[in-house]
Amino acid sequence: MSGLSIGQVAERTGLSVHxxxxxxxxxxxxQPVRRGTAGHRVYDEGDVDWLGVCIRxxxxxxxxxxxxxYTELVxxxxxxxVERLEVLREHRERVxxxxxxxNECLKLITHKVAxxxxxxxxxxxxxxxAP
Amino acid sequence: MSGLSIGQVAERTGLSVHxxxxxxxxxxxxQPVRRGTAGHRVYDEGDVDWLGVCIRxxxxxxxxxxxxxYTELVxxxxxxxVERLEVLREHRERVxxxxxxxNECLKLITHKVAxxxxxxxxxxxxxxxAP
DNA sequence: GTAGAATCTAGAGCCGACTCTAGGTCAAAC
DNA sequence: GTTTGACCTAGAGTCGGCTCTAGATTCTAC
Numbered sequence: 187m188s189g190l191s192i193g194q195v196a197e198r199t200g201l202s203v204h205x206x207x208x209x210x211x212x213x214x215x216x217q218p219v220r221r222g223t224a225g226h227r228v229y230d231e232g233d234v235d236w237l238g239v240c241i242r243x244x245x246x247x248x249x250x251x252x253x254x255x256y257t258e259l260v261x262x263x264x265x266x267x268v269e270r271l272e273v274l275r276e277h278r279e280r281v282x283x284x285x286x287x288x289n290e291c292l293k294l295i296t297h298k299v300a301x302x303x304x305x306x307x308x309x310x311x312x313x314x315x316a317p
Numbered sequence: 318m319s320g321l322s323i324g325q326v327a328e329r330t331g332l333s334v335h336x337x338x339x340x341x342x343x344x345x346x347x348q349p350v351r352r353g354t355a356g357h358r359v360y361d362e363g364d365v366d367w368l369g370v371c372i373r374x375x376x377x378x379x380x381x382x383x384x385x386x387y388t389e390l391v392x393x394x395x396x397x398x399v400e401r402l403e404v405l406r407e408h409r410e411r412v413x414x415x416x417x418x419x420n421e422c423l424k425l426i427t428h429k430v431a432x433x434x435x436x437x438x439x440x441x442x443x444x445x446x447a448p
Numbered sequence: 449g450t451a452g453a454a455t456c457t458a459g460a461g462c463c464g465a466c467t468c469t470a471g472g473t474c475a476a477a478c
Numbered sequence: 479g480t481t482t483g484a485c486c487t488a489g490a491g492t493c494g495g496c497t498c499t500a501g502a503t504t505c506t507a508c
Contacts, residue, residue, distance in 0.1 A: 193454065203455085204497055212495095224504050226455055239425065246422035250495070267433040274433075278426050281419050288412050288419070291377035294370065295409050302398040302405075324484065334485085335467055343465095355474055357485055381465070 189222070190229040199237050206237075213254045214240050216261055247284060248277050320353070321360040330368050337368075344385045345371050347392055378415060379408050 196203045210219060210227075216236045220228040243253050256273045259266045327334045341350060341358075347367045351359040374384050387404045390397045 191454080192456095202497075205495090207456090208496065224455075225457090226504080242418075242422050242425050244495095245418045264436065267436050271430060271433050271437075274426050274430055278423065278430075281423055281426070285416065285419050287373075287376045288416050291373050292409065292412055294373050295405050295412070299402060299405055299409075302402050305395065305398050306402075322484075323486095333467075336465090338487090339466065355485075356487095357474090375465095 189220075190234070192227045192229070195229045195234060195237070198234055199241060201237070201241070209237070209240065212250055214250070214257055216257055243277070246277070246281050248280075252277065320351075321365070323358045323360070326360045326365060326368070329365055330372060332368070332372070340368070340371065343381055345381070345388055347388055374408070377408070377412050379411075383408065 190198070192203050192206055195201075196206055199206075201209070206227075209215065214237075215233060217233065219233065220230070222228040240253055240257075243256075244250075252273060256270065259270045259273070321329070323334050323337055326332075327337055330337075332340070337358075340346065345368075346364060348364065350364065351361070353359040371384055371388075374387075375381075383404060387401065390401045390404070
């Protein structure tokens with residue numbers, strides 16, 4: 187029963203049908219999408235899985251060009267593991283850097299929130315004591 | 318000796334002079350920048366500190382519009398702590414969500430890296446045993 | 449069989465966040 | 479005194495990543 191319409195894939199992945207077609211044009215799909223009657227796209231579970239990988243990579247800030255590059259390596263089949271590792275390790279660095287940045291920001295927010303909550307506390311106190 | 322040129326601020330913050338002017342136009346500065354001879358901008362340490370906050374917020378994915386909103390609250394002076402907290406807490410949620418996403422991606426990368434390293438190991442083994 | 453929903457392609461449009469250009473002012477160094 | 483370099487404004491251009499439109503076709507339900 188494998189064979190999903192673009193609409194079904196959109197629903198499953200959370201991507202819009204527009205974005206699905208766009209990703210395909212951009213070469214983010216590991217296999218050419220099958221076509222059914224009247225040229226309608228027919229996806230299978232493998233496509234959905236791969237899209238899941240792409241979505242995860244995107245969500246962590248990998249640019250489409252890098253995802254395309256990785257996709258091409260996967261498409262090309264085994265034998266280019268060194269290059270795949272290069273792409274992945276590079277992205278891992280970015281992810282770790284980004285995590286540091288988020289942590290720093292979190293510290294900042296926590297600091298500021300404490301200040302504002304402190305001020306509100308004081309105001310409440312003042313309010314409570316007002317005649 | 319306070320009084321920094323736009324070039325000096327660019328150097329200190331890592332932003333380009335273009336971006337500094339752009340941020341000012343976008344209302345990201347907590348005080349109107351002083352002007353010296355010939356209308357040249359003159360920044361002080363407070364400006365640099367505030368820019369540091371903006372940079373940190375941007376780096377963690379806060380859109381310029383939100384930074385502007387927060388800046389306006391700060392500009393308006395004390396008394397709007399509730400709104401400031403709202404902005405900050407909303408961003409904290411985004412940051413935490415983003416951290417989760419990065420963690421998931423890291424898992425994926427680690428998984429894939431292990432696979433590819435495994436394959437390379439096999440190949441090395443085969444190579445080593447070749448006559 | 450026909451109305452309405454889903455799909456197709458090709459290409460245009462949009463948005464956020466910069467980034468750069470043109471044309472001009474000014475101060476300091478040679 | 480003129481050249482160099484940092485600065486100014488206003489506005490145009492770029493880039494990534496979608497998002498939408500137009501016009502045509504096809505499936506689905508009645």
